Amino acid sequence: MGVLLLTDLLKLFCPPPAAHYPRPIEGYTEHDRARRVTEPVKPVPDLPGAGERGPFERDRARVLHSAAFRRLAAKTQVHTAGEDDFPRTRLTHSLEVAQIAREIGSRLGCDPDIVDTAGLAHDLGHPPFGHNGEAALDALAADCGGFEGNAQTLRVLTRLECKVITPDGLSAGLNLTRAVLDATIKYPWARMPGRRKFGVYADDRPVFDWVRSGAPDRTCLEAQVMDWADDVAYSVHDVEDGVYAGHIVLTRLDDPDEQAALCEQVAQVYSDESATDLGVVLEELLADPVLQAVRRYDSGRRAQAALKSVASVLIGRFVSETVAATRRRYGDGPLRRYGAQLVVPRHIRAACALLKGVALRYVVLRPGAAERYEQQRQLLRELVATLTERAPQALDPVFAPMWREATDDAQRLRVVIDQVASLTDVSAVAWHRRLVAGT
Numbered sequence: 001m002g003v004l005l006l007t008d009l010l011k012l013f014c015p016p017p018a019a020h021y022p023r024p025i026e027g028y029t030e031h032d033r034a035r036r037v038t039e040p041v042k043p044v045p046d047l048p049g050a051g052e053r054g055p056f057e058r059d060r061a062r063v064l065h066s067a068a069f070r071r072l073a074a075k076t077q078v079h080t081a082g083e084d085d086f087p088r089t090r091l092t093h094s095l096e097v098a099q100i101a102r103e104i105g106s107r108l109g110c111d112p113d114i115v116d117t118a119g120l121a122h123d124l125g126h127p128p129f130g131h132n133g134e135a136a137l138d139a140l141a142a143d144c145g146g147f148e149g150n151a152q153t154l155r156v157l158t159r160l161e162c163k164v165i166t167p168d169g170l171s172a173g174l175n176l177t178r179a180v181l182d183a184t185i186k187y188p189w190a191r192m193p194g195r196r197k198f199g200v201y202a203d204d205r206p207v208f209d210w211v212r213s214g215a216p217d218r219t220c221l222e223a224q225v226m227d228w229a230d231d232v233a234y235s236v237h238d239v240e241d242g243v244y245a246g247h248i249v250l251t252r253l254d255d256p257d258e259q260a261a262l263c264e265q266v267a268q269v270y271s272d273e274s275a276t277d278l279g280v281v282l283e284e285l286l287a288d289p290v291l292q293a294v295r296r297y298d299s300g301r302r303a304q305a306a307l308k309s310v311a312s313v314l315i316g317r318f319v320s321e322t323v324a325a326t327r328r329r330y331g332d333g334p335l336r337r338y339g340a341q342l343v344v345p346r347h348i349r350a351a352c353a354l355l356k357g358v359a360l361r362y363v364v365l366r367p368g369a370a371e372r373y374e375q376q377r378q379l380l381r382e383l384v385a386t387l388t389e390r391a392p393q394a395l396d397p398v399f400a401p402m403w404r405e406a407t408d409d410a411q412r413l414r415v416v417i418d419q420v421a422s423l424t425d426v427s428a429v430a431w432h433r434r435l436v437a438g439t
Contacts, residue, residue, distance in 0.1 A: 027334055028056075028111060032179035036210055037164050037172045056113035059180040063117050066174065068124045068161045069094070074424035075123075076130035088237055090123050090130075096237060097122060100319060101229035107323045109334030110222050111179075118183035118226035124161075125152025127421040128428040129376040136377040140384045141417045144410040145201050150186050152421055154200055157181060158207045160418060162398075179337070181211045183222035188212060203414070216338055224342040232318045235352045238359035240311045243297050244304075248362045250295045253286055266357035273350050281350040290314070314355075321348050379428065380420060382436045387416045394435060395419050 033055045042052075053061075063069055072091035088096075098119030105115030126149045127133040137147035157173050164175035185208075187199035200208040219227070242248035252258055263278040271278060285291060290313045293306040325343040326335070391412065392400035399419045406412040423431060 027109075027336055028114075028179055031214065032177065032337065034178050035175050036158075036178075036207065037166055037175050039164065039175065054113070055177050056111050056117065056180060059174070059176045060113050060117040060120065062163060062174045062176065063121045063124075063157075066124070066161045066163075068156050068422070069120065071422070071424050072123060072126075074426050075126055075128060076133075076425055088241060090126055093233060093237065094120050094123050096233045097226065097229045100233055100315065101226045104229060104319055104323060105222060105225045108221070108225070108326060108336075108340075110225060110336050114180055114183050114222050115225050115229075117176075117180050118222060119229055121153060121157060121180075121184050122186070122226055122230060123149070123153070124156045125149045125154070125421065127152070128380070128423050128425045129373075132373045132376055133380060133428075136380045137384075137417055137421060140381060141413065144414040144417065145203075146191055147417055147421070148187075148191070148198050150197065150199050151191075151201050151204070152418075153184060154181070154208065155204055155418070157184065158204065160398075160422070178211055178213075179220075179222070182215065182220050183226060185211065185223055186219065186227050188215070188217070188219055201414075203411070218338075218341070220337050221335055221340050221342060222337070228322060228342055228344060231352050231356070232315055235355035235359070236311050236314045236318075238363065239355050240307055242359055242363040243294060243307055244299075245363075247366055248358060250286070250291065250297075252362075253282075253358075259283075259286075262354070262357055262361055265361055266353050269360065270356050271350060271353040273346070273353070278350055278354060281347055282354050284347075285351055285354060314351075318348055318352060321345055379432050383428065383432050384416055384420055386435045387419060388413065390435065391416060396422075 035055075069091070072094055073089055075090040098116045101115040101119040102112050106112045127137050127147070129136075131149075134147065134149050141147040157176060158181070159171050159173050161173050162171040164172040166172050185199050187195075187197045189195070189198055190200050190202065190205070191198040239248060243250070253262065259279060259282055260275070263275040263282060266278055267273060267275040273281075290310050294303065294310055297303050297307065322342065322344050325345050326340065329343050330340045387394055392403040395403055395415070396419060399415055399422075402418070403412055403415040406415060420428070
C-alpha cells in the first residue's frame, strides 16, 4: 500500500479525542434504531470513562472492522489498484466519502455516525476492476437477476459479511440498525426495465422490505447525503488523480471544439442539463483561479500544493453551497430521515458532472484502456465459468455451504457471482491464474 493509504489508515485508527466528534443526535426513533435480529445487551466495564456506545456508533465499528471493508484496499476506483502509490482505491475513496458525508450530515442535523457509516459502507458490494467488473458480472448474472454494486452492498451487509446468526441458523450479516441500512440504499427499488441502477436482488427482498418498512417511495436524507458525498469525492479526486498521473492536461480544454465534445459527452452520461448550458458552467469552471493554477501541472512542489488546493476548494464549495441551499428551504432545525430532501443547486450539480466527465474522457476512456478493460472482462467470464463447473470444491469455505444449500441453478449461479464479487483485483488475477490458466 502507498503512503497515502497508510496515512489515511493512521488517521482512521488513531482519531483525535472524542470531543472533536459530535455526539449522536437525538430524534431517531426506536423503529430507526431497531435491528432485524435482537442482540443481548453488552455489559459495560466498571471502569472510569466507560460507557455504553450508541447503536449507530456500534454500526460504524462493525463496518470498519469487516473483511469486506478491508478488501476495498485492493479494489479499483478509477486507476487500477496497485498501479502506483498515489491514486485512490475503493478504500481511500470510501474514507473520503465518509468524511464528506459526516460534515454535510452534521451541519444539517443528521446523526453523524449514520452518514459516516453509510459512506464507509457504500462501495462494499463493488467487484474487482471497478465499474468495468460490475458490467461484466451483470451480463454473467443474467440468469439469476443480474449484478449491481449497490444491491450487492445490501447483500454484503445483511447476508455475506456474517457477524450475527438468526434463530434459524442463517446469517443476518452485520445486523445493522434500520436507519443505517436505509442510509446505504441509494436506489430503493428492484431491477426494472429502463433503469440501469437498482438496490435489491429478488432473494434479498425480505430484508429490504424490513429496512424500508414505513418509508415513503424515496431515499432518506442520510442516503441522499451519502450519495452526494460520493459524487463530490469521486468527481474531484478522480480529476486530482488524473492530473497527477498526467492523463488529464487541462490546456486541452482551451480548444472550443474539445469543450463542446466534453459537454456533449457529459450531457449523455452524467447530467440532465443541455450541452449548451453545461458549456456555460464549464467556461466558469475553467476560468476559476483555483483551476488556473494547475493548467500547466509540472509535478513540482508548488504544483502539488496547488492541486491539493483545487481539491480542497472544490469540495468545500460543493459542500457549503449544498448545505446552504438545503437550509434555505427547510430552515435551521435538525434535518433527518424523511423530514427533508437534500437540495443541490443546479450549477453545483453541473460542475460536479463536468468534473466526472473530465475523468471519464481523459482517464477511463484514454487510449489503450479499452483493450485492458476487455482483458478484465474476459478474466471474469472465464473465472465465473470455471467456478460454475468446479463448485463447490473450488469455492471459499464461506461460499461452498451456500452453494450446497441452493435449490436451483439460479441460486447456485448467484453464489458463484458472490464469490467472484468478493475478490480483490489482485486475488481475481491469482484465482484465474490458479484455476483457469493452471499456473
